[in-house]
Amino acid sequence: MSPIREALDALQNDAGLQEGWVYAREIPARDPVFGSLDPPLPPQIKGFLDSRGIHLYSHQCEAVSAFRDGENFILTTPTASGKTLAFALPVYEELVTRPESTFLFLYPTKALTRDQEVALRALEGGFSTGPVSAVYDGDTETSRRGRIRQEARIILSNCYELHHILSWHHQWSRFFRGLCAVVVDEAHRYRGVFGSHVALLLRRLRRVCRNYGAAPRFVLSSATLANPAEFARKLCGVPFRVISRDGSPGGSRTIAFYNPCREWPPRRSMHHDSARVVARCMEAGLQTLCFSGSRRTAELVASWTREEVADVFRPALEGMVASYRAGYLPEERRAIEEGLKSGTLRGVVSTNALELGIDVGTLDAVVLSGFPGTMMAAWQQVGRAGRNARDALAILVASPNPLDQYFMHHPDAFFGAPLEHAIIDLENPYILSGQVLCAAAELPLDCDADRDLFPPTLPLTVSSLAAQSLLGRTRRGWIYAGTRRAADLVSLEGGFRETFAVLCNGRVLETLDRAQAYREAHKGAILLHQGEQFRVESFDLESRTIHVTPVDVDYYTRPLKSGSVRVTAVRASRELPGARLHYGDVEVTEQYTAYKMIERESVIGIEPLDLPPVQFPTRSLWLEVAPGPCDAVSLSGRDLAGGLHGMEHALIAVMPFHVLCDRWDIGGLSTPCGGESGQPTVFVYDGYEGGIGLAEKGYEICETLLSTARALVADCGCDRGCPSCILSPKCGSDNQPLDKEAAHQLLSLVLDNG
Ligand SMILES: [Zn+2]
Ligand SMILES: [Zn+2]
Structure with a gap:
């Protein structure tokens, strides 16, 4: 055995x-599937591979062919499948055949950049190209920077650095003029708020390249996703070929x-x-x-x-x-x-x-x-x-x-097949305005000429920034008119109307938008940051700073709140068998009143909170449940309000299954009579100001969400709801009222018959 x-x-x-x-x-174990290339790779590359007895796997050959055909591709094979070679071969083939070509490799972390530098250096030895790559990030010594800008053919960096490099593009003209391809490793990390910033950053990069006459192709690697082609296209703004069949053993x-x-x-x-x-x-x-x-x-x-x-x-x-x-x-x-x-x-x-x-x-x-x-x-x-x-x-x-x-x-x-969609939102107004400022600081902006790079809301954003005197009109286009450097104003993680800084011993741990700060970092809260616990010692509304200290405690905290949702614009609607489904803009109001301290599922304390109500615009999907299902629930003697609330919790619980996010990224509200139409309504909304595309995707795949939620509730062996089904650790109304049977009934009726 x-x-x-x-x-x-x-x-x-x-x-x-x-x-x-x-x-x-x-x-079961897999045998390797090899591929072949016609024409073969350049002699110096092929010679090295042959001398090492390296046979190329099918996906590595597919990557080379796609690149030769001028295509952008996203590779979704697993980590240990020879990904580095799959990127490196097409890049180095181009590099040795076109002497002026340059390449940009973006990694999510500095550690991974160093790791890959070593791997690429080894290949450069084998391919006899001499050292042509260099790391350019926050750790690169000032004395070496000028030379790297002038000479390196491959730059290894990260998005934070690129965000600043773009404002100095004049110093990089050789590099941008020759830029043949941008390699984005671990692309699935660029999702949510950060990903939406990076998507606009990559459009700024394309715009600068266009100014120098270059149109780089994009080469992405990613973990398996439900929507690799859609995601890659949103991230980079160009069409993609998906390479997913793994030939490695x-x-x-x-x-x-x-x-x-x-x-x-x-x-x-x-x-x-x-x-x-x-x-x-x-x-x-x-x-x-x-x-x-x-x-x-x-x-x-x-x-x-x-x-x-x-x-x-x-x-x-x-x-x-x-x-x-x-x-x-x-x-x-x-x-x-x-x-x-x-x-x-x-x-x-x-x-x-x-x-x-x-x-x-x-x-x-x-x-x-x-x-x-x-x-x-x-x-x-x-x-x-x-x-x-x-x-x-x-x-x-x-x-x-x-x-x-x-x-x-x-x-x-x-x-089974991957279920998770990676989400990017180009239209979040707060993210977009910051990125537009940076773009205008790099090169004058022209709403017509730059239309293909930015979302349709660009002219609106430009006029609002002009009204704030942050953009000025010139004959060459809109230019940045602020006093501080634009790139310094914009953080790739935030960029909301107002951000709160979380400080530990004077160091910024993270920044939160107002709603997040109230929810997760109110005074007394236990805040989790990268697996470590911190307690919030002070919460200053004036300076928007939150001071925390590291702690090691057995309890967690849960805020209690009341709230309301007001619909400001309906963007789309459609009928489900037992409900009318909508997607649109909403204004959320949340009033935090107290928080509970909970240890081993029992409440060990409750403290009042003194915070003004917080109001923010976001995007939401909502279900107006038809009279039929509501009557059926009431007639069977169940509690309609508890059923709607349970349905809301179940939908939020299963969102992360289909949409890459945490359930803390999503808010919800259910009301038996207060919806826009007076009908019983369940809202599921983005927890971030302006929205980041979660509710929009939820609207698109709502039937799938409903049926997963129904299975979650039906499978759970509990009697009246438990944390494995409809009890939610983040519920602001303390999980009251909840009716599991009614929630199950409603989910079924909404899905299957009106
Ligand atoms: Zn349960
Ligand atoms: Zn709740």
Whole structure:
């Protein structure tokens, strides 16, 4: 029997775990699929590949052919499938055949940039091009910058740097004139607010290139998405070919689902079970990496794993367990990475700090202590084990959250076609105005000539900026008329009407818009930032600053609020069997009144909040439920208000399934009589000022959302609603009223018959 099979048997027969195993599937090993190229690659490139015995996989050849045909392409094969070569081959082919051509590679993090610099340098040695690439980012010494601008053929950088480079384009004229392609690695990271900024930033880049007579092609890599072509097109503004068939070989992969949450409230923490699973894997001889949501749980799981191996299994393993997270010193982190590579560590429990770019060698098993929020992240974590065609084991230990529980009941959904849409919104007025200012500072703006690069709301944005004296009209077009540098005014993460800065010891941790600040960072709130806990000590409305200190506590906070939604414009409407569905602009008003402190599902304190109401414009979808379904609910003796509220919660809970976002990014409101038409109405809206495209996508795929929500409610074994179905940790009205049966009835009637 294979070691993986043996380990799984031991896990499934472990008396401490037994009842929770709900599913296991083996994905068989794959043979490689090779491709060929006609005409062949230039001799110096082909020669090197031949000398190394490298045969190209089919997707790598497809990438070269697409680029030769002048196409933009997005590559969605998994991380270990030879992606670097798939980008590098077409780029270096062009580079050696066209001496004036230049290339821009954009990475999401500096760490990944350095990592890829090393990989590209090695190729440049092999291809005998000499060193032609250079990193240009915040860490590049000033003394080297001029030379890199003059000479480098490939610039490795990030979007924050590009945002500033564009204002100095005169110094980069050689580079932009020759710019042949822009490579965007890990493109799925550019979504939501940040992605919407980057989409406009890439249009500014295209505009500057156009000024120098260049029209670069785009080459993207991304995790698997439901909408790769649509997403790539929105991000870059050009059509894309999708390359998704992976030709690389892979070992077999066994994925097992374990559900510790068979009752509510649970008898013990799911993290205890995760520790048990990690210990069992280690005992079976598998080197194991466990991912856990927060720093705190990572450390708890690590210490419980130590106890399990010491007490029950093999005490010798106790010293071979470590935890890993963002807050550690670099040398501590490197020691753990080395321990994993060399095999002296047999079990590591990490936050998602280890997810990407950090090489820890090949692991045998991965344990996900809780679904990481997106399938994309889940598959990336699963992919940490079994590289280089080795067999691997992955175990998902479910939390009580709705998404985790949905997968426990519908494991096939985990293996099926990708469900998640990456969303970008070019029309958010706050994001757009900042980006338009930067564009006008780079080159005079002409609403006609630049129409193809910006959304149709460009003239409106320009006139509003002109009215604020931020743009001035000249004969050459609109120019920036502000006093501070435009690029310094715009942050790629924010750019709302008013931003609040969250400060820890004088350092800015993050910025929030007003609604977010009230919701997540009111005085006394426990704020989570990259898995670390902070307590809000002061919240200053005047200076819009929030001071926090790091803490280590057992409770979390939940604000209580009342709210209203007013429709200001209907953009689209259509009929569903039991409701009329709309999408449009709304004005949300939220009044935060108090917050609760909750420890192990019980309230340990409640504190009043003294905040004025917050009002913000955003986009929403809303369902006006037809009289038929409402009457049916009332006639069966159920509570209509509780049903609508439950339906709202279920819809918000399943949104992250189909739209890449967190459920905190979405707000909701349900009312049995206060809708625009006087009909019972459920609103689901973007939690960000101006909207970021979530509700718009929700409107488009509303039937899918409704049927996933219905399954979520129907599958849950609870009687009256629980955190796995319709109870929401973020509900402002304290989950009152809720009626699970009525919610199920309404979801069914809205979907199937009026
Ligand atoms: Zn339930
Ligand atoms: Zn609610």
